[in-house]
Amino acid sequence: xxxxxxxxxxxxxxxxxxxxxxxxxxxxxxxxxxxxxxxxxxxxxxxxxxxxxxxxxxxxxxxxxxxxxxxxxxxxxxxxxxxxxxx
Amino acid sequence: xxxxxxxxxxxxxxxxxxxxxxxxxxxxxxxxxxxxxxxxxxxxxxxxxxxxxxxxxxxxxxxxxxxxxxxxxxxxxxxxxxxxxxx
Numbered sequence: 001x002x003x004x005x006x007x008x009x010x011x012x013x014x015x016x017x018x019x020x021x022x023x024x025x026x027x028x029x030x031x032x033x034x035x036x037x038x039x040x041x042x043x044x045x046x047x048x049x050x051x052x053x054x055x056x057x058x059x060x061x062x063x064x065x066x067x068x069x070x071x072x073x074x075x076x077x078x079x080x081x082x083x084x085x086x087x
Numbered sequence: 088x089x090x091x092x093x094x095x096x097x098x099x100x101x102x103x104x105x106x107x108x109x110x111x112x113x114x115x116x117x118x119x120x121x122x123x124x125x126x127x128x129x130x131x132x133x134x135x136x137x138x139x140x141x142x143x144x145x146x147x148x149x150x151x152x153x154x155x156x157x158x159x160x161x162x163x164x165x166x167x168x169x170x171x172x173x174x
Binding site: 005007009029030031032033047050051054056057058059060061062063064065066069070071072073074075076077078 | 092094096116117118119120134137138141143144145146147148149150151152153156157158159160161162163164165
């Protein structure tokens with residue numbers, strides 16, 4: 001398994017499309033940020049699909065980590081997620 | 088040293104303020120995403136300052152990793168950064 005953090009920067013009216021798609025695989029942690037654990041194969045598939053969804057002047061960033069790596073997330077401001085450490 | 092990825096979600100007219108501040112410490116890799124290596128102490132300071140800068144309905148997410156952890160970043164779409172692996 002791997003751990004992924006995905007951040008997308010798309011036109012405002014197209015965010016629902018990305019939200020709907022990514023919710024199937026990952027946890028929505030901030031406006032345009034998803035994260036979670038998935039298999040290597042699923043991550044490859046998600047990357048390809050995201051790439052096909054993009055239009056001009058839009059971008060997606062995918063961070064991939066071994067699911068064992070120590071990543072600490074701190075959230076400030078108006079956000080339902082609390083400080084969480086996750087493997 | 089630690090490795091940080093910072094994603095902010097603030098009102099559009101306030102992004103320059105966050106850009107200007109974070110540029111002093113980290114690399115701007117996508118619209119509202121900064122990342123880079125910094126000392127633990129600097130990260131604590133950056134977190135506190137970001138927290139003080141936030142207004143209602145705004146949030147900032149800070150991911151902190153040991154700077155030795157293996158993190159692979161893939162970027163799709165219109166973005167100057169290429170695929171980069173970084174320690």
